[in-house]
Amino acid sequence: MNKEEKESGPQIITVWPRLLRTTEGVILMLGIALAVTGLIVIVVEAYWSMQTSRIIGAMTFSNILLGRAVSMSIGYAGGYGHSLVIPVNMWVETVLVLLFYPVFVLSMRKLVEFPKLGRFLERMHAVAERHHGKVRRYGIAGLLAFVWMPFWMTGPVVGSAIGYLLGFPAWLTLLVVLVGTYIAIVGWAYLLFDLYTRTIAFGPWAPVLIIGIVILIIIAAYALRLRVREQGNPEE
Secondary structure, eight states: OOOHHHHHHHHHHHHHHHTSSHHHHHHHHHHHHHHHHHHHHHHHHHHHHHHHHHHHHHHHHHHHBBBBHHHHHHHHHHTTHHHHHHHHHHHHHHHHHHHHHHHHHHHTTTSSSOOOGGGHHHHHHHHHHHHHHHHTTHHHHHHHHHHHBBBBTTTTHHHHHHHHTTOOOHHHHHHHHHHHHHHHHHHHHHHHHHHHHHHHGOOOOOOHHHHHHHHHHHHHHHHHHHHHHHHTTTOO
């Protein structure tokens, strides 16, 4: 172990007191606390209903990986209603924003380095820069509209990065991003639930078909974005 590696431990320890004196540090700790609280609820729920706990876990994983549309479809296909599906997705996306925003800001300001997240943060910065000009024209309203995007990492997470690039205060950015996110989640909830109730009459396979179609649409959207990016389209 070299000298630099030996010193990395004390440096990490000493940076936390300074970090907690910043707005971003407080937001990061809030995000961690909210994430841990949610995980504890999932574990406790397993004692009452393993099936519900599994559905919550599936919705959480799918939201992070593929977005809220797939996550909510899984919840409704599992036979659950708005009372579970909406809060779970609100929790997941709130945690994502509260964890990502402070890490992104601290990294951009060079206050704290996150070596393992370097490439991810650079990619998010590039995506935010590409959409920055569009959102800037309309200010807060533009940012609010942007977070309505339903796909992975194109809504609230990138929206919070754009809020920082626009120079909005931290709490204003989070307020706008989360309000827009919650409105979008409620809108998707009623759309997907209505679709589910209409198709369930065709048979038990219908909900699975809906999830498959949603996943295919998302994959097709990703493929199209990659193709446009490879062609050098500056607007993507």
